[in-house]
Amino acid sequence: MLGLFEPKRFYRDLFDFRRDFDEIFNRMIGATATPGTQTYEELFAPPVGAWTDTEAKKFYLHVAVPGIDPKEVKIELQGNVLTISGERKKIETKKELTYHQREFTYGAFQRMLTLPEGVDAEKLTAEFNNGVLEITAPLAAAALPRRIEIKPALKKAA
Numbered sequence: 001m002l003g004l005f006e007p008k009r010f011y012r013d014l015f016d017f018r019r020d021f022d023e024i025f026n027r028m029i030g031a032t033a034t035p036g037t038q039t040y041e042e043l044f045a046p047p048v049g050a051w052t053d054t055e056a057k058k059f060y061l062h063v064a065v066p067g068i069d070p071k072e073v074k075i076e077l078q079g080n081v082l083t084i085s086g087e088r089k090k091i092e093t094k095k096e097l098t099y100h101q102r103e104f105t106y107g108a109f110q111r112m113l114t115l116p117e118g119v120d121a122e123k124l125t126a127e128f129n130n131g132v133l134e135i136t137a138p139l140a141a142a143a144l145p146r147r148i149e150i151k152p153a154l155k156k157a158a
Helices: 007-029
Strands: 048-053 058-064 074-078 081-088 107-114 125-129 132-138
Touching: 048 107
Parallel strands: none
Antiparallel strands: 048 058, 058 132, 074 081, 081 107, 125 132
16 A cells, blocks of 8 residues: 555655746746747846844845856846846856756846835945845834824813
């Protein structure tokens, strides 16, 4: 009875499905290029994480760009839209190679993010740390939650 179900095969099939799904998704987000001009290895969209910390009164944005020289990354701000662009260049070799696995993605990328209300965009700072672009900015005092005191109603004399 146990021979009918192979756990190793189940997980291998599950991960194969995930890889195939990721490939389809990466093709869809690369749809801005002319169809048929890019391969899977040439589609690159770095993942981002953005959040606000009301205790620290800061906005944080992390962009994972390992393997990219920080000098090759460009950050622009127009209004409240932050644009991060760059390119992960493929290392070309002159000899023919036989690949057994190939999951790295390459190519130019551009991520456009709308900054949340209350971010002081004039005070944005950017640092590159272990392949992660870390962008921070203070939050304006008006954007922070504040407690409103409730006063008791005055009783009117009868």
